[in-house]
Each structure stands twice: as C-alpha cells, then as structure tokens.
Amino acid sequence: xxxxxxxxxxxHIVWSTLNQKKILTENARVKLSRYLYTYAKxxxxxxxxxxxxxxxxxxxxxxxxxxxxxxxxxxxxxNSSHWINQQDLLKQKFAWDNENGAFSVSHSKITEVExxxxxxxxxxxxxxxxxxxxxxxxxxxxxxxxK
Numbered sequence: 198x199x200x201x202x203x204x205x206x207x208x209h210i211v212w213s214t215l216n217q218k219k220i221l222t223e224n225a226r227v228k229l230s231r232y233l234y235t236y237a238k239x240x241x242x243x244x245x246x247x248x249x250x251x252x253x254x255x256x257x258x259x260x261x262x263x264x265x266x267x268x269x270x271x272x273x274x275x276n277s278s279h280w281i282n283q284q285d286l287l288k289q290k291f292a293w294d295n296e297n298g299a300f301s302v303s304h305s306k307i308t309e310v311e312x313x314x315x316x317x318x319x320x321x322x323x324x325x326x327x328x329x330x331x332x333x334x335x336x337x338x339x340x341x342x343x344k
Contacts, residue, residue: 219251
C-alpha cells in the first residue's frame with residue numbers, strides 16, 4: 198500500500214477453547230488478555246479491547262491491510278496456545294477449538310461492540326458461549342444449521 202493509504206476495517210473476533218471447555222482460570226485469563234494485546238501490537242494488529250472468558254475470547258481489532266482474517270486467527274490462536282502451554286498456566290495441555298467467528302463492525306458501532314465485549318461476565322450469567330455464538334451468527338445472517 199502507498200504511504201498515503203488509510204485502512205480501518207473493524208472486526209469483532211471470537212474463538213473458543215477446545216470443545217468449549219471452561220478451563221481458563223482467572224489467573225490465566227488475566228495474563229492471556231495482556232499477552233494478546235502485546236502480541237497483537239507486535240504483529241501490527243490494533244486490538245482496541247478483548248475479554249477472555251473461561252471458555253472463549255472476544256476481541257475488537259482493526260484488520261491491518263497486510264493480513265487476512267485467517268492469518269489473524271492463526272497468529273492469535275496459534276501463538277497464544279503455545280504461550281499458555283509454555284507458561285504452564287493450566288494443569289493440562291491447552292488448545293483452541295477450530296471454530297471461530299469474525300464479524301465486521303461499522304465505525305459508528307465501535308462503542309456498542311466494545312461495551313458488549315466488556316460485559317461478557319454478566320452476559321454469561323444468563324447464557325452459555327454456545328447460545329451467545331448462535332445469536333451472533335443469527336445477527337449476522339449466517340443461515341447454517343448448528344448443533
């Protein structure tokens with residue numbers, strides 16, 4: 198891209214632990230959240246916010262022009278699972294599930310999506326990650342049959 202090109206493509210990205218197991222402890226969640234910010238920054242990905250739940254992660258990022266969505270997931274999920282295992286944050290070997298979602302966000306809705314992400318703890322008192330993910334898929338008009 199030329200030096201005078203400007204790109205801002207907001208994405209709300211979501212991914213879960215293997216089999217959506219609630220295995221991320223509070224300590225692991227706090228450390229992982231910080232790690233994701235730092236690692237994203239190192240890779241030139243602006244991460245506005247993230248929230249790590251016991252069984253999944255939400256993040257609001259600006260997609261850089263030199264990376265695809267698939268590359269973003271590969272970088273964030275692959276590196277963070279390796280990091281979690283290296284740090285011995287959990288008593289068992291850790292892995293992410295292969296299912297994830299990336300949803301475009303209008304710049305005018307950034308504050309709303311940021312609030313949605315920050316309110317994850319309260320939201321999951323009322324619904325599971327699976328239920329929440331189904332709602333996101335419906336909201337974004339994915340017409341697929343889910344289990």
